[in-house]
Amino acid sequence: MFSKCRTTLLSVCWILPIALSSTVFASALNEQQQQQLMQLKSVSLEASTAFDIVESLTTEVGARMVGTPGQKKSEAWAQAKMHELGFDKVWTEEVTSVKWHRGEVSAQITAPYPQKLVALALGGSVGTNGNTLQAHVAHFDTLDDLQAAEDNSLNGKIVFVSYKMQRHIDGDGYGKAVGARVVGAVVAAQKGASAFVMRSVGTDTNRHAHTGVMRYQEGVEKIPAVAISNPDADLLVRQIKRGQSVTMALNLSAGNNIEEVKALNVIGEITGSEAPQEVVVMGAHLDSWDVGTGAIDDGVGVGITLAAVKHILDLPQRPKRSIRVILFAAEEVGLHGAKGYVDARDSKLADHVIGAEWDFGNGKIYKLSPGVGPSALNTIRELAEYLSPMGVALTTDNIAKGQSDMSALGNLGMPAINFNPDGNDYFDYHHTENDTLDKVDQHALKHNTAVYTMFAYFAAQSAVNFRQ
Amino acid sequence: MFSKCRTTLLSVCWILPIALSSTVFASALNEQQQQQLMQLKSVSLEASTAFDIVESLTTEVGARMVGTPGQKKSEAWAQAKMHELGFDKVWTEEVTSVKWHRGEVSAQITAPYPQKLVALALGGSVGTNGNTLQAHVAHFDTLDDLQAAEDNSLNGKIVFVSYKMQRHIDGDGYGKAVGARVVGAVVAAQKGASAFVMRSVGTDTNRHAHTGVMRYQEGVEKIPAVAISNPDADLLVRQIKRGQSVTMALNLSAGNNIEEVKALNVIGEITGSEAPQEVVVMGAHLDSWDVGTGAIDDGVGVGITLAAVKHILDLPQRPKRSIRVILFAAEEVGLHGAKGYVDARDSKLADHVIGAEWDFGNGKIYKLSPGVGPSALNTIRELAEYLSPMGVALTTDNIAKGQSDMSALGNLGMPAINFNPDGNDYFDYHHTENDTLDKVDQHALKHNTAVYTMFAYFAAQSAVNFRQ
Numbered sequence: 001m002f003s004k005c006r007t008t009l010l011s012v013c014w015i016l017p018i019a020l021s022s023t024v025f026a027s028a029l030n031e032q033q034q035q036q037l038m039q040l041k042s043v044s045l046e047a048s049t050a051f052d053i054v055e056s057l058t059t060e061v062g063a064r065m066v067g068t069p070g071q072k073k074s075e076a077w078a079q080a081k082m083h084e085l086g087f088d089k090v091w092t093e094e095v096t097s098v099k100w101h102r103g104e105v106s107a108q109i110t111a112p113y114p115q116k117l118v119a120l121a122l123g124g125s126v127g128t129n130g131n132t133l134q135a136h137v138a139h140f141d142t143l144d145d146l147q148a149a150e151d152n153s154l155n156g157k158i159v160f161v162s163y164k165m166q167r168h169i170d171g172d173g174y175g176k177a178v179g180a181r182v183v184g185a186v187v188a189a190q191k192g193a194s195a196f197v198m199r200s201v202g203t204d205t206n207r208h209a210h211t212g213v214m215r216y217q218e219g220v221e222k223i224p225a226v227a228i229s230n231p232d233a234d235l236l237v238r239q240i241k242r243g244q245s246v247t248m249a250l251n252l253s254a255g256n257n258i259e260e261v262k263a264l265n266v267i268g269e270i271t272g273s274e275a276p277q278e279v280v281v282m283g284a285h286l287d288s289w290d291v292g293t294g295a296i297d298d299g300v301g302v303g304i305t306l307a308a309v310k311h312i313l314d315l316p317q318r319p320k321r322s323i324r325v326i327l328f329a330a331e332e333v334g335l336h337g338a339k340g341y342v343d344a345r346d347s348k349l350a351d352h353v354i355g356a357e358w359d360f361g362n363g364k365i366y367k368l369s370p371g372v373g374p375s376a377l378n379t380i381r382e383l384a385e386y387l388s389p390m391g392v393a394l395t396t397d398n399i400a401k402g403q404s405d406m407s408a409l410g411n412l413g414m415p416a417i418n419f420n421p422d423g424n425d426y427f428d429y430h431h432t433e434n435d436t437l438d439k440v441d442q443h444a445l446k447h448n449t450a451v452y453t454m455f456a457y458f459a460a461q462s463a464v465n466f467r468q
Numbered sequence: 469m470f471s472k473c474r475t476t477l478l479s480v481c482w483i484l485p486i487a488l489s490s491t492v493f494a495s496a497l498n499e500q501q502q503q504q505l506m507q508l509k510s511v512s513l514e515a516s517t518a519f520d521i522v523e524s525l526t527t528e529v530g531a532r533m534v535g536t537p538g539q540k541k542s543e544a545w546a547q548a549k550m551h552e553l554g555f556d557k558v559w560t561e562e563v564t565s566v567k568w569h570r571g572e573v574s575a576q577i578t579a580p581y582p583q584k585l586v587a588l589a590l591g592g593s594v595g596t597n598g599n600t601l602q603a604h605v606a607h608f609d610t611l612d613d614l615q616a617a618e619d620n621s622l623n624g625k626i627v628f629v630s631y632k633m634q635r636h637i638d639g640d641g642y643g644k645a646v647g648a649r650v651v652g653a654v655v656a657a658q659k660g661a662s663a664f665v666m667r668s669v670g671t672d673t674n675r676h677a678h679t680g681v682m683r684y685q686e687g688v689e690k691i692p693a694v695a696i697s698n699p700d701a702d703l704l705v706r707q708i709k710r711g712q713s714v715t716m717a718l719n720l721s722a723g724n725n726i727e728e729v730k731a732l733n734v735i736g737e738i739t740g741s742e743a744p745q746e747v748v749v750m751g752a753h754l755d756s757w758d759v760g761t762g763a764i765d766d767g768v769g770v771g772i773t774l775a776a777v778k779h780i781l782d783l784p785q786r787p788k789r790s791i792r793v794i795l796f797a798a799e800e801v802g803l804h805g806a807k808g809y810v811d812a813r814d815s816k817l818a819d820h821v822i823g824a825e826w827d828f829g830n831g832k833i834y835k836l837s838p839g840v841g842p843s844a845l846n847t848i849r850e851l852a853e854y855l856s857p858m859g860v861a862l863t864t865d866n867i868a869k870g871q872s873d874m875s876a877l878g879n880l881g882m883p884a885i886n887f888n889p890d891g892n893d894y895f896d897y898h899h900t901e902n903d904t905l906d907k908v909d910q911h912a913l914k915h916n917t918a919v920y921t922m923f924a925y926f927a928a929q930s931a932v933n934f935r936q
Contacts, residue, residue: 059706062583069582114537115530115761118901206674207760207901231904235761238527238905292675293583293703433586433675436699437706 028379028462037386040311040457044450049310050303051442053081057302058293058437065290066330067099067261074286075264078302078327082268085310087325088318089271092264095340097330099261100124102211102290103253105226107197109236110134112244117232119197119250120209120291122181123333124216125225127254128195133158133224134249135194139240143180146187155192158248159184162237164230167203171360171423177201178212185225186217195250196225199233204428207231211289212431213333224252263287263329265337268306270313272460274320280459281324281355281414282308282452283338283406285331292435296426300440300448301358302327308453312460319460321353328405331359338405342412354415354459354466357406358452361430363422364444365451367393371400371416373468380417383458387451392419415466419451496847496930504783505854508925511779512918518771519910521549525770526761526905533758534798535567535729542754543732546770546795550736553778555793556786557739560732563808565798567729568592570679570758571721573694575665577704578602580712585700587665587718588677588759590649591801592684593693595722596663601626601692602717603662607708611648614655623660626716627652630705632698635671639828639891645669646680653693654685663718664693667701672896675699679757680899681801692720731755731797733805736774738781740928742788748927749792749823749882750776750920751806751874753799760903764894768908768916769826770795776921780928787928789821796873799827806873810880822883822927822934825874826920829898831890832912833919835861839868839884841936848885851926855919860887883934887919 029037061077064070075092082090100123107119121127138157140146146161161180166173178201185196200210209227216222228236240246266286272278284301288294305325312323329337342349354372368387370380377396384394400418402410410416421444429435459466497505529545532538543560550558568591575587589595606625608614614629629648634641646669653664668678677695684690696704708714734754740746752769756762773793780791797805810817822840836855838848845864852862868886870878878884889912897903927934 055706059703059710060581062581062703113528113530205904205906207676207904208674231902231906234906235527235530235904238523242527434699436673436675436703438673438699438702 028382028458028464033461036315037454037457040453041450043311044453045446047311050307050445050449051440053303053306054295054299054440055437056081057299058295062293063290064286064288064294066097066263066287066333067259068290071263071287075266078266078286081306085306086313087268087270087309089269092266093341093344094262094264095329095337097261097263097336098333099259101255103127103255106251107226107228108249109239109246110249111247112242113239115235117236118207118209118229119226120211121252121254122214122225122227123211124214124258125252125254126222126256127252128224128250132249132251133195134247137240137246137248138193143184143187146184149191152192154188156194158195158197158250159188159193160236161198162233164199165201165203165427167424169422169424170420171426173203174201174427181212181227182215185214185223186220189221189223193223195223197248198227200227200229202230202427202430202432205230206434208432208434210431211291224250226250226252263337265329265341266327267324268309269322269324270309270318272320272322273318276322277351278321278353279324279351280321280456281326281352281409282456283326283328283355283357285337285359285405286327287330287332289332289431291433293437294435295437296361296429296435296439297431298359300362300445303445304358304449304452307449308456311453312457319457320463321460323456323460331405335405335408338408342408347412349409349412349414352409352414354417355402355406355409356417356419356452356455357403359404360421360423361426362441362444363424363426364447365392365419365421367395367420369395369398369400369418369420371402371410372466373415375468376415376464376466379462379464383455386454386458390447390451392451417455421448496850496926496932501929505922505925508779508921509918512921513914515779517778518775518913518917519908521771521774522763522767522908523905524549525767526763530761531758532754532756532762534565534731534755534801535727536758539731539755543734546734546754549774550734553774554781555736555738555777557737560734561809561812562730562732563797563805565729565731565804566801567727569723571595571723574719575694575696576717577707577714578717579715580710581707583703585704586675586677586697587694588679589720589722590682590693590695591679592682592726593720593722594690594724595720596692596718600717600719601663602715605708605714605716606661611652611655614652617659620660622656624662626663626665626718627656627661628704629666630701632667633669633671633895635892637890637892638888639894641671642669642895649680649695650683653682653691654688657689657691661691663691665716666695668695668697670698670895670898670900673698674902676900676902678899679759692718694718694720731805733797733809734795735792736777737790737792738777738786740788740790741786744790745819746789746821747792747819748789748924749794749820749877750924751794751796751823751825753805753827753873754795755798755800757800757899759901761905762903763905764829764897764903764907765899766827768830768913771913772826772917772920775917776924779921780925787925788931789928791924791928799873803873803876806876810876815880817877817880817882820877820882822885823870823874823877824885824887824920824923825871827872828889828891829894830909830912831892831894832915833860833887833889835863835888837863837866837868837886837888839870839878840934841883843936844883844932844934847930847932851923854922854926858915858919860919885923889916
């Protein structure tokens with residue numbers, strides 16, 4: 001029955017479960033809107049809109065780290081793309097960020113068995129001032145082990161933390177691994193180390209190091225911080241396990257000064273037909289690291305959010321509420337775009353009715369977690385019923401506060417939905433040279449675009465106050 | 469019946485099909501030898517001998533291109549390893565090869581959309597003498613298309629050939645793609661081009677370029693030759709397809725002079741108990757390219773051939789014939805070790821009864837092709853019957869002449885067997901930075917070691933003249 005239904009009268013069949021649900025609570029969408037929602041789903045699952053946008057961004061701009069020529073190009077590209085797609089309003093908002101110069105890294109084991117290592121500076125690392133730093137390696141399995149080392153026990157040494165990130169559908173391993181990247185250099189310096197080296201925070205076995213932001217601490221010496229690729233970390237561990245003293249040489253031409261720069265949030269909106277002052281928000285970040293072309297992180301987010309609006313723009317009329325896409329500046333270096341966005345606004349973001357970010361790669365969405373008021377939960381259940389046949393399950397275990405940039409808005413009380421994709425392979429490419437267009441799974445991209453299109457349309461057509 | 473047999477009386481059960489076969493032709497092995505063959509199989513499928521050898525080579529030596537410090541280290545390592553494993557004789561034979569300096573490559577698209585490209589110089593390429601070469605790109609889908617271009621039609625241009633190698637179990641796609649690597653720079657120069665750029669000969673989508681040897685031709689200008697990674701080739705094609713003129717900049721610090729150097733074939737042998745002057749030969753190459761650690765190409769060949777002999781050495785007595793492992797020098801730059809080996813010997817290699825090389829990665833062997841005389845084919849059928857339960861099928865479609873280095877011996881009339889592994893993923897790693905120990909499938913390595921151990925034992929115990 002279902003399969004026949006699916007192939008003949010899709011939209012009518014789809015209305016059925018919702019009609020049944022309406023015996024429990026009022027549906028947010030009328031029948032015509034439900035049909036339109038199904039049309040949007042159908043279009044999104046077929047169209048290459050999102051992929052075409054990612055293709056354009058990665059081909060015509062590529063890497064776009066804050067403070068590089070790619071940043072300015074991406075800002076111009078994003079505004080032009082929004083105009084091209086037919087957004088009703090396009091504007092930019094300037095925020096303050098930082099510029100860091102990566103330079104080159106030369107890293108090698110010099111004893112007992114000299115071999116070159118593939119390495120990248122962590123984002124924000126100082127360099128070695130034209131000198132090559134050579135020192136004995138002090139090896140720790142984890143950041144905790146490093147933290148337990150006695151003061152001055154590492155004087156002059158190069159600290160190496162070999163903790164290996166685990167693969168998981170929800171990216172759970174990242175949280176356990178990324179601490180070393182962020183604070184490892186500070187902890188090592190506090191114990192007297194001359195440099196900090198870590199196994200990349202990544203799940204791949206490619207000879208690509210994973211960069212990502214690190215922090216120094218006032219009053220603690222700034223020492224160079226690099227990540228080496230997983231195969232290189234394996235090699236270093238194997239040499240260490242042979243029991244002889246291991247020495248390394250490091251030379252980083254990274255800039256020692258962080259310079260303040262301006263960057264733009266690029267914002268586009270379609271104007272609601274009945275309540276234009278109420279805004280449904282979708283976010284992604286426009287910046288990327290400098291080593292790849294930012295296809296997965298976060299080109300697909302740019303593609304999905306812009307494509308969702310484009311599909312809604314193609315309807316004969318605008319939904320009731322406005323829909324805004326914010327392409328945030330400078331996410332990678334510390335959510336600077338999102339912070340600038342909220343700093344420029346009313347502290348409660350009262351006109352932001354609900355928001356969702358896309359910044360977690362390109363696996364298929366399989367779960368949604370709402371962060372809404374108790375009354376609005378039934379409305380979310382209705383949305384979940386539309387998404388359920390696509391394999392997207394509702395979970396209310398956690399209260400969503402918004403992902404990535406959107407967390408800055410969620411933390412101020414804006415209702416949010418987190419859509420969770422299969423993140424198993426995200427950290428194979430994350431923050432590496434390997435983040436390129438070919439990694440985008442076009443089938444998953446269409447699925448995810450359909451989910452975001454349906455979410456945006458649903459939220460913009462409903463009259464529900466998601467705060468309540 | 470079979471499963472019960474397998475778990476209780478393995479060796480006896482195994483003898484059965486061979487005993488049946490003996491109604492057709494005399495078995496090469498007696499019952500005790502058949503039992504020993506099954507013991508060797510069993511040991512080889514369990515032991516980590518081959519992996520331990522590859523681990524040692526990649527950890528303690530790593531990259532070992534001819535003319536680099538790694539070459540000398542690998543030669544010392546190989547002799548020490550043969551002694552450690554208990555070979556009866558270990559010696560070296562000096563051959564003449566060439567030293568080339570890779571240097572660094574800087575490659576980028578400069579218009580219409582400037583982006584950096586991941587590139588490697590092809591082996592033997594000249595550099596740009598400290599200058600940056602900037603020119604328009606002339607794009608060809610294939611080497612054939614380039615060859616069809618008119619003389620002087622490419623004056624000053626950078627030629628780009630974008631042909632994409634296809635994945636295939638027998639590596640079939642390599643032959644179709646590698647021609648451009650070897651002669652592309654000559655053809656481009658003949659038409660007036662200033663440099664030659666090609667899509668890497670590889671099946672992966674990693675941001676790793678694949679190096680490999682290229683040739684210049686007397687009387688044709690030597691122009692720089694580089695490979696770019698598959699994702700970078702995709703990017704370049706996408707920019708070209710937008711229809712605007714595309715320009716590139718190239719700077720290679722590769723050395724312009726090829727210097728003659730000496731390298732060593734490292735040879736180990738166990739002495740036959742009855743016919744020591746008759747030698748069963750196994751080969752692999754000791755050198756590697758400089759960018760990876762030569763785990764797959766050809767560390768596994770070193771591991772498999774040495775481990776096969778080690779397992780036979782552990783038997784209570786030596787087989788009838790001698791078994792020789794030749795770790796060839798300088799395969800990558802032109803089979804120089806193999807050529808030196810045959811040049812130093814009787815032109816018929818009459819004492820070399822049969823040979824097999826391992827130089828095709830680490831997929832599981834699924835096929836063997838003999839190159840033996842018609843009478844000896846029945847003996848090969850017997851070997852194939854032992855290997856058949858392991859999923860290794862006999863094919864007589866082609867007459868094997870020996871693979872890689874061993875072809876130099878096979879071409880002189882030495883009988884050979886080609887063992888064919890599943891080569892589907894070999895060209896994901898071939899000649900890249902990514903050729904590291906973690907890529908070695910230990911299960912397949914044991915399978916392949918078992919096949920080589922059984923082959924070596926079988927050939928060394930038989931009295932068959934494989935030439936007849």
